[in-house]
Amino acid sequence: MSTPLSESIAAYCADTRNLEALPSSTETTFYPDIRTLLASVLKSEKLPFDVRTGTSEKGASSHDMPDFVLGDGALFIGVFGEVKRATTTLEDLAVSTEQKDQIGRYLAQTGVVLLCNVRGFGLLVCDPAYVRDGVTPVPPNKRLLQQTVDLWAAVTSGAKPKVDAEAVASLVDIVTHAVTDLAGIGAPADLAKSSRGRRATRRTPCPAILSRSSRCSTTIVRRSGSRST
Numbered sequence: 001m002s003t004p005l006s007e008s009i010a011a012y013c014a015d016t017r018n019l020e021a022l023p024s025s026t027e028t029t030f031y032p033d034i035r036t037l038l039a040s041v042l043k044s045e046k047l048p049f050d051v052r053t054g055t056s057e058k059g060a061s062s063h064d065m066p067d068f069v070l071g072d073g074a075l076f077i078g079v080f081g082e083v084k085r086a087t088t089t090l091e092d093l094a095v096s097t098e099q100k101d102q103i104g105r106y107l108a109q110t111g112v113v114l115l116c117n118v119r120g121f122g123l124l125v126c127d128p129a130y131v132r133d134g135v136t137p138v139p140p141n142k143r144l145l146q147q148t149v150d151l152w153a154a155v156t157s158g159a160k161p162k163v164d165a166e167a168v169a170s171l172v173d174i175v176t177h178a179v180t181d182l183a184g185i186g187a188p189a190d191l192a193k194s195s196r197g198r199r200a201t202r203r204t205p206c207p208a209i210l211s212r213s214s215r216c217s218t219t220i221v222r223r224s225g226s227r228s229t
Contacts, residue, residue, distance in 0.1 A: 003044075003168075004040070004044065005040055005041065005044045005168060005172070006163040006165075006168050008036070008037055008040035009037065009151055009154075009155060009163050009167070009168060009171070010155055010161045010163050012033050012034075012036070012037040012151065013151055013152055013155040013161070014161070015033050016030055016033050016086075016118050016119070016152075017152065019033070020085070020086050020118060027067065027083050027084065027085060028054065030083060030118050031053040031054060031067070031068070031083070032053075034053065034068060034081075034083065034116055034118075035051045035052075035053045035068065038051045038068070038070065038175060039051045041171060041172055041175045041176075042070070042175065042179075044172065045172060045175075045176050047176065047179060047180070048072065049070055049071055049072050049179055050070070050071065050072060051068060051069075051070055052068060052069045053067065053068045054067070054068075066078075066080040066081055066082065066106065067081055067082055067083040067116075068080075068081035068083070068114075068116075069081065070114065070175070070178065070179055071179065078110060079110060079112055079113070079114055079178045079179055079182075080106040080109070080110055080112075080113050080114070081113065081114040081115070081116060082102070082103060082106070082113060082114075082115055082116070083116045083117075083118070084115075084116070084117050084118075085117065085118060086117055086118045086119045086152075088117050089117065090115050090117055090120060090121075090122040090145060090148050091145060093115050093117060093122070094115060094122065094124050094140075094143055094145040095140035095143065096140075097137075097140065101137040103124070103143075104137025104138045104139065104140070104143075105137045107124065107125075107126060107132070107137070107138035107143060108132050108133070108134055108135060108136055108137050108138050109134060111125065111126055111132060111182060112124065112125050112178050112182040113125075114174070114175070114178055115145075119150060119151060119152040119153075120148060120149050120150040120151050120152065120153075121148070121149055121151070121171060121174055121175075122145055122146075122147065122148040122149075122174070123145070123146045123147045123148075123174045123177060123178055124143055124144070124145055124146070125143070125144050125146050125182060126138055126142060126143065126144065127141075127142045127143065127144055128144075130142040147170065147173060147174050147177070148170075148174075149167050149170035149171050149174060150167070151167060151171065153167075154166075154167030154168075155167075
């Protein structure tokens, strides 16, 4: 049975596949589709957060421009998101030190980063033993790619595409876990705004890694590219 969210995922996959084939496409070309999809996930879970693309966020010692941010300025510091083209794997993006270690700096500030390589999404967090100071970039060997979902592989082509239910659930898990369990909280008393917010009660030096369901793929990312699960 089709749901509004599965229909949004099918539309996202069709649109982004077409855009990926265009020689003129750049990372910013995909921003509107990414924003629409993430907004659909938040709406489906009744989470009152916004999705902003092409943003500027003032860090402790730098002026960063995340590709997208999820959150509410009055409640959350925000979940930063990074977008790369479909030719980049989520595993490679997780250990990236490009642009003055942008991924490491985002993790240092918020403890969680949503990764997107157009075809799918990943949830990147800190190693639970690592204590971040909010300024020093989190090194690649202290990052955990906790969960990933490949949407392109989960949607059939054709006039009536079918979306794998497990992929829908995984995408919901990634987004809701990021904004309700891991993101920095400015005002814990306001968590009643979130249907799942009661699980997060305070900011921690590095977010605890909660146990996930069997569909969650947890990967310890090493700089060399090797990984263990």
